[in-house]
Amino acid sequence: QLRATLENITRLRAEGQDFRWYLKLKCGNCGEVSEKWQYLRLMDSAPLKGGRGSATMVQKCKLCSRENSIDILSQTIKPYNVMQHNFKNFLQMCLQAGFAAEGAESGTPFNDINLLEKDWNDYDEKTKESVGIYEVTHKFVKC
Numbered sequence: 001q002l003r004a005t006l007e008n009i010t011r012l013r014a015e016g017q018d019f020r021w022y023l024k025l026k027c028g029n030c031g032e033v034s035e036k037w038q039y040l041r042l043m044d045s046a047p048l049k050g051g052r053g054s055a056t057m058v059q060k061c062k063l064c065s066r067e068n069s070i071d072i073l074s075q076t077i078k079p080y081n082v083m084q085h086n087f088k089n090f091l092q093m094c095l096q097a098g099f100a101a102e103g104a105e106s107g108t109p110f111n112d113i114n115l116l117e118k119d120w121n122d123y124d125e126k127t128k129e130s131v132g133i134y135e136v137t138h139k140f141v142k143c
Contacts, residue, residue, distance in 0.1 A: 001139050002080060004115075007132040008104045008124060011079040015100040015111065017043040021072065022096055025059070029066040042072050103131060 006012065014021070020039040026032070038057070046058040048069055055069035099113040106126035113120050113133065121132035 002136065003138070004080065004136040005134040006080070006101075006104075007121075007134065008127065008129050009101045009110065009131045009133060010081045010104045012081075012099060012101040012113075012133060013079040014077060015098060017041065019098050020096070023070075025068065025070065027061040027064060027066060028068055030061060030064040032061055032063040040070065040072055042074055101131075101133070103127060105129075 002012075004012065018041055020041055022037045022039050024037060025034045038059075040056045042056070044056050045054045046056070046069075047054050048058055049067050055071040058067060058069045060067055096116050097112050097114040099115055101110045101113060102108060103110070103124040103126065106124055108124050108126050110122055110131065115133065115136050118136045119132070119134045121130060121134075123129075124131050
């Protein structure tokens, strides 16, 4: 889930099926945490062991060899709007570039927004106002 303070901006969202969600994953069996950031995309799918279906990512733990899987639930990804103050369902740990939003009054598109620093700002030429995304926080919820 994601929460942020929006200034003159609305519809903050991950853009496209190829948007990369960067995560550090933890084994559900032994608790081993991956050293490197790994990414998931909505467009990716891998089969689960034993033909039990598929998930966005399936990987074997380097320590205990258990198969772990994670799935992005696309129906839970919704734009974050200026009127919302609570956490919004989102999946993300490392908020890198690739987010998009629109000017609240003008509809001006802002693309490739990088939230890695937890704050972002720009200027909307149509309304002659600054726009920004501040105090970005996120958390995971078990679905």
